[in-house]
Structure formats: structure tokens, C-alpha cells
Amino acid sequence: MNSLPMRLALIGPFQKKGPKGSRAKIISELRKTQELDLSQPSSSCNDGLPLVESPLASPVFLRTPGLVSADTVEICVSYFFENFYATMPVLNRAHIQQSLADMHSASASYCLIGSLCAFVVIQPDFHVQCNEDKQRTTSMRRVAAQCLRLVEETLRVWSSHDHKDNPTLTDVLIAFFLSAAYFGLEKANAAWIHLREAITLAQLLGMHDEATYHPGDVDADFRRRLFWLLYVSERGFALHKHRPLALHTTIEYPTITEGADDAVALTGLTCLCNLFRIIDDTFSRVWNTARSECSSTWLAGLQRQLDEALPADLKCPEAQEADLRITKQWLKIVIWQMSTASGCLSSTSTDDFLGFTYPIDVSKEVVAITSRLSRQALEVHGVGLIEKLFDVACTLIDVMSCVPIETATFEVGPKDYLAHFYHLISTLRQGESRFVALLEGKIRDTLPTIGSSFGLTLPTTSHDRIFTREESSRSSNSSPYSSPYHSPSLLSTMPRSNGLPVSHGLPISTTLTSIPIPTNLALHSIPDLAGSPVYSRVHFGDGESGVFS
Numbered sequence: 001m002n003s004l005p006m007r008l009a010l011i012g013p014f015q016k017k018g019p020k021g022s023r024a025k026i027i028s029e030l031r032k033t034q035e036l037d038l039s040q041p042s043s044s045c046n047d048g049l050p051l052v053e054s055p056l057a058s059p060v061f062l063r064t065p066g067l068v069s070a071d072t073v074e075i076c077v078s079y080f081f082e083n084f085y086a087t088m089p090v091l092n093r094a095h096i097q098q099s100l101a102d103m104h105s106a107s108a109s110y111c112l113i114g115s116l117c118a119f120v121v122i123q124p125d126f127h128v129q130c131n132e133d134k135q136r137t138t139s140m141r142r143v144a145a146q147c148l149r150l151v152e153e154t155l156r157v158w159s160s161h162d163h164k165d166n167p168t169l170t171d172v173l174i175a176f177f178l179s180a181a182y183f184g185l186e187k188a189n190a191a192w193i194h195l196r197e198a199i200t201l202a203q204l205l206g207m208h209d210e211a212t213y214h215p216g217d218v219d220a221d222f223r224r225r226l227f228w229l230l231y232v233s234e235r236g237f238a239l240h241k242h243r244p245l246a247l248h249t250t251i252e253y254p255t256i257t258e259g260a261d262d263a264v265a266l267t268g269l270t271c272l273c274n275l276f277r278i279i280d281d282t283f284s285r286v287w288n289t290a291r292s293e294c295s296s297t298w299l300a301g302l303q304r305q306l307d308e309a310l311p312a313d314l315k316c317p318e319a320q321e322a323d324l325r326i327t328k329q330w331l332k333i334v335i336w337q338m339s340t341a342s343g344c345l346s347s348t349s350t351d352d353f354l355g356f357t358y359p360i361d362v363s364k365e366v367v368a369i370t371s372r373l374s375r376q377a378l379e380v381h382g383v384g385l386i387e388k389l390f391d392v393a394c395t396l397i398d399v400m401s402c403v404p405i406e407t408a409t410f411e412v413g414p415k416d417y418l419a420h421f422y423h424l425i426s427t428l429r430q431g432e433s434r435f436v437a438l439l440e441g442k443i444r445d446t447l448p449t450i451g452s453s454f455g456l457t458l459p460t461t462s463h464d465r466i467f468t469r470e471e472s473s474r475s476s477n478s479s480p481y482s483s484p485y486h487s488p489s490l491l492s493t494m495p496r497s498n499g500l501p502v503s504h505g506l507p508i509s510t511t512l513t514s515i516p517i518p519t520n521l522a523l524h525s526i527p528d529l530a531g532s533p534v535y536s537r538v539h540f541g542d543g544e545s546g547v548f549s
Helices: 023-039 070-083 093-102 107-121 124-130 140-158 169-184 188-204 220-241 263-276 281-288 296-309 318-341 358-372 375-379 382-402 414-431 435-446 448-453 469-474 488-492 509-514
Strands: 042-046 049-052 521-527 533-540
Touching (some): 070 093, 070 107, 093 107, 124 375, 140 169, 169 188, 169 220, 188 220, 220 263, 296 318, 318 358, 318 382, 358 382, 375 414, 382 435
Antiparallel strands (some): 042 049
């Protein structure tokens, strides 16, 4: 079995390594591959995406000629280092060059390149940058078909060597990039399986054990980076899908050498780890089960950890900043939902995050963050960022539906924040994410007046859209990407405390849609984006808070 030594060489300044004089050839090659993908019969149709048949009749160690060409690899590798290295500092150019040299003789090298290319080609912005005509877009259906062909090729060839009994660090990377590719395809179950495969392979290599990191080990820093990348990936996925955790904070962070070329990337990875460290076993049990044993003191501690996770003078590339700042605000919404479920919300609380309208403040902050960042900085994070924006938007909708909010005609308020979220979600990834239909349905069902003002319409057919509204509506209760907030049957059976619904399970934000509004409401001033107050009737006058010991 061939495997690559994972030597973490010092990485010099990243220079643009795109194709020189051969861009038209690469674009033609990519389009020919896409046309081939679409002309072949699909082996199945899962979630509206064609699964292109792989040449399974051929020996597994044979490569499909022309599928992973040198020119295609070159542009994919350049795109990765220019757009993803800041958030995924787990590869270096020296390692990739060695993989390219070995890919025709070593199956592990071929699979690493194939999985990396599959992850890159599913990014819509990748095809925009590749097209000589920047106004031309590539159908997401074609993109999905090309990605799936690369994924299936990688899986077929990967099975030709024994990566399960004798895993290498290269195998961990292959599983991780396969997971990321499936996630970009919005195939949550397949993404989770391969993410767990990467974690299991990492554990077999002892990457979770500090005792395996020996002084002088040239691979140690690389292994730490990969462990912590898996750590944050697992937690982000587990929160959305209510899955258990396998990795814990058992090793030290990678070493950051001031002034080194990768210092900024590693600082960003460390900050992201700090954000997700609030998710420990206790957090996971409260979030995933019917436990209500959290107190306002414990919740306040989580908020303080979030506030301290990022430095005040955060200096990093735009793409990295987008990931860090939006993740932080999304986690605030997660904690607020836990507060709702545990009965800790109170109109008299001195902590803003325990107030009923806290999601409005978070939404305002997210709008400010996304407004000052470039579209490319947001686009590069794909479905993961859209899903976070979707969660924040749905929580905002629930608050707006149960709390009468009066906003002056010319003031910026919750409706404007929602309009901003809707615009973002309906335009990122060419508007072909299934979250567009889910958000439209949420707005129309919960806030029909606002929905009509947005001009929402129901598409009857769409040949190029990955999911139609009808498909999304039918799958809303069973799909891994369905809205976690709309559960009428849960609301109808939910016990109440102090007039407020109490859920025995999270997420909980939909419970607010059925909260009876008391007559004794207090006025609360919410500053708008320009700093002027917007008065909203938001606070319940009960003044009581249900806190569990």
C-alpha cells in the first residue's frame, strides 16, 4: 500500500497559481465532463440530484481517463489555497505537488486529489472565477453532477487499498473532503457518515491522545490542525442534526509562530475552536435530550465564553472573519433557544440574552456583519453559512410573530432584517439552496402580511432548481435539512409554565409562535443600524422566570 509522508513544510506566501494561457482549455474540459455526466443515465435520484453511474464493471484500481486531469487539478488546487486555506490550514503546496507526482501510481494520492477537486467544484463561485465571461453562471445541476462523478470515482478507487485496517493521515483527509463535498451537495447523511469516518480514522491514529505527540515529531503540528478541524466540523454538524459527539478537548492547540506565513490561518482556527468549546458533554445532553437541568447562571457562563472567544481587534482575511463572526452570532441564537426551553427567559432579567427579543439584537448584528463583507467572503462558505443564516432568520420570524413590534416608517427594524436575510439566502449559491423554499414557506405561514410585501410566489416547476417548493414542503418533517422550528403537533401538546410553552426537546424557537401576549407590556428601546431608537412593545410584564437548578 502506498501512502504519503505528511511533512508539514514551511509555507511561503501564497502566489496565484492559476493556469497560464490554458484557461479556455480548462473551461472546455470542465464543460465536456459536465455534458458527459448529464448524458449518462443516473443510477438513482436522491434529493433531486442525479447520481452518475461509475464504471463499476472495471477493476477498482483503474482510473477513469481524463476525469482528474492535470489542468483541472491545477485550477482546483489554486482555488483551494486562495479561498479555503484560511479556514482549512491542513494542506501545503509541497504535499499537493508530491501527491500530483504520485497520483498515477498511488491510489491514496489519486483519491486525495479527487476528493479535493470534488469539494472545490461544488462551490458556485469556483465556476464564476473559471468562466472567462464573469456574467455567465453554471447550472448547479451540472455542478452537482460533476461533483458526484468525482466523489464516486474517489470512493471506487479508495476501496482498492486497505485504509480501514492501516489508515494514514492522507486517508483522514480523503474522508474529510468527501464529507465536505457531500455537505455542499446538501446530502447531510452521507456527509455525516464520511465525517465520522474521518474522525474514526483519526482516532485509530491516536490524534485525540496528547501522548502521541512527541517532541521533534515533524508531523505533530499538522496532526493537531487536522484534529481541531474535525473537532469544529463535528460540533457544527452535531448542533444542526442533534448528533452525539466523538471528539473532545483532549489535546493542545497547534503552535502559532508569530510572523509565520500561516500564523493568521492558525489564529483563526484557534478562535473557531474557542467558539465551539462551549459545546461539551453537558451542553450536548441538554441540547439533544429532554433534560431541563440548566440554570440561568450556566447559560450566562456560556454567553461569557462566546464573548471572550474572539479578540476585540480581530484581524484576519474576509472569508475567515465571515466564518468566525457569523458562527458566534448563530451560537448565541442556539443558547437563547436553550434558554427558552428551560424556562429561563424573563422580562426582568439583567442579561439581555435572557430577554424575549434578544434574537432581534442578534439579527441586527448579523445584518451589520454581512453588509460590510464582500459577497465572495460569504459565498465561499456555501451551505454551512446559509444554514446558519436560515436558523437566525427563522428565530427572528418566531419572535416577530408573537411580539407586537411597532417601528417608525423610516426606521430600520426586524422586518428590514428579515428582508436582508431573505435576499441573502435567495441569492447565495445562485439561490438554488433548498433553504430558499423553506424560508419562503416559513414567512408565508407565520407572517403572511410580510410575505406578501416581499412578493413571494410559489414556483410550479423548475428544471434547473435542485429542490422545488413542493418537494421541500413534503420533506419538511423528515429531511435532515428541514426547518427545525415549525412543529405544530409539538405546540399543541406542549405543557405550559407561567403561560409560556415549555418544550421537552430542542430546537424550540417555534414555541414562541403560540405564546399568548399579555396585556401588561412594557416599552423597550432597540437602536437601529444608525443608532436611533426604535420603540417596540416587547417585554412581558410578568417579571417571573423559571430557572432550573
